[in-house]
Amino acid sequence: MLNTSRETAEVNDVATLSPVQTDQLKAIIKDIDSIPSLPSVVAEVHEAIRDPRVNATYVGKIISRDQSLSAKTLRLVNSAFYGFPRKINNITRAIIVMGFNKVSNLALTASILDAFKRRDQDFDYAGFWKHALGSAIAAEALAKNLKSGEFEDAFVAGLLHDIGKLVMALYAREAFAKIREHVQEADVLMLEAEMELYEIDHALVGAWLADAWKFPPKLTRAIRLHHNPEAAREHQEIIYITHISDILCRALGIGNGGDNRIPLVNRKVWNALKLNDAVIDACMGEIYAGLDKAKDFLELLN
Numbered sequence: 001m002l003n004t005s006r007e008t009a010e011v012n013d014v015a016t017l018s019p020v021q022t023d024q025l026k027a028i029i030k031d032i033d034s035i036p037s038l039p040s041v042v043a044e045v046h047e048a049i050r051d052p053r054v055n056a057t058y059v060g061k062i063i064s065r066d067q068s069l070s071a072k073t074l075r076l077v078n079s080a081f082y083g084f085p086r087k088i089n090n091i092t093r094a095i096i097v098m099g100f101n102k103v104s105n106l107a108l109t110a111s112i113l114d115a116f117k118r119r120d121q122d123f124d125y126a127g128f129w130k131h132a133l134g135s136a137i138a139a140e141a142l143a144k145n146l147k148s149g150e151f152e153d154a155f156v157a158g159l160l161h162d163i164g165k166l167v168m169a170l171y172a173r174e175a176f177a178k179i180r181e182h183v184q185e186a187d188v189l190m191l192e193a194e195m196e197l198y199e200i201d202h203a204l205v206g207a208w209l210a211d212a213w214k215f216p217p218k219l220t221r222a223i224r225l226h227h228n229p230e231a232a233r234e235h236q237e238i239i240y241i242t243h244i245s246d247i248l249c250r251a252l253g254i255g256n257g258g259d260n261r262i263p264l265v266n267r268k269v270w271n272a273l274k275l276n277d278a279v280i281d282a283c284m285g286e287i288y289a290g291l292d293k294a295k296d297f298l299e300l301l302n
């Protein structure tokens with residue numbers, strides 16, 4: 001069961017919910033107790049890799065304790081997206097080749113895709129995940145082209161930025177249906193419809209989930225501020241990259257962002273990242289090429 005009590009949360013921390021926001025969230029999410037938990041191993045791994053003395057064998061052993069998780073993680077490691085010439089058969093080897101951060105992020109990705117496996121209901125899963133995957137690839141491409149230190153974390157931030165929409169689609173069905181209706185009738189962004197109707201948005205819902213699931217703080221903040229990057233006081237770079245990658249995919253029409261509009265690029269973010277048309281063009285090419293090779297990611301949903 002997820003912890004919904006945020007009494008101890010610092011209200012000023014953008015990644016945590018105030019008591020009022022918690023009440024708003026509980027009011028729309030009727031089915032809060034049925035939201036799955038993540039395997040405890042995932043949080044353990046993220047905790048372990050913060051210790052500079054940790055080694056690949058130790059982290060490999062933690063992930064390997066959960067056989068299903070290590071199999072899924074290795075499936076992603078060996079996907080065409082990474083293009084290793086030879087199959088990588090165990091997690092320790094994957095860590096040596098790809099690094100701690102990358103492998104722990106892939107374990108997180110595998111767990112989330114598994115927790116949100118496809119279910120029959122009135123929601124465009126394929127479109128949602130295509131937008132998510134496109135944003136992940138865009139974020140990684142942006143980080144690479146900008147020579148950003150966030151290269152290892154950008155993919156997972158892009159992939160999960162809209163996870164709050166999925167939580168609402170599955171666990172706040174009534175509210176989500178009304179939001180979608182309002183999006184169509186008023187032709188507004190989903191974010192605007194959420195705020196107008198419930199004074200809470202998917203970025204907040206996503207950050208709440210990320211916090212409950214003990215995601216690394218950087219990732220929680222990227223989810224929370226992807227539509228409001230100016231509010232970032234720390235981890236700006238990954239938040240800015242997530243903001244741009246989302247809009248880039250919306251502009252390219254990759255997947256389904258839930259509405260018919262394209263959010264505006266924040267000028268301050270554009271300037272701070274020193275973006276230019278050449279970088280965007282390079283990223284666009286990489287997004288299309290990457291999407292083609294990343295099919296294995298979406299297969300974990302079946």
Ligand SMILES: [Fe+2]
Nearest residue numbers: 161162226227
């Ligand atoms: Fe969003």
Ligand SMILES: [Fe+2]
Nearest residue numbers: 161162246257
């Ligand atoms: Fe998005």
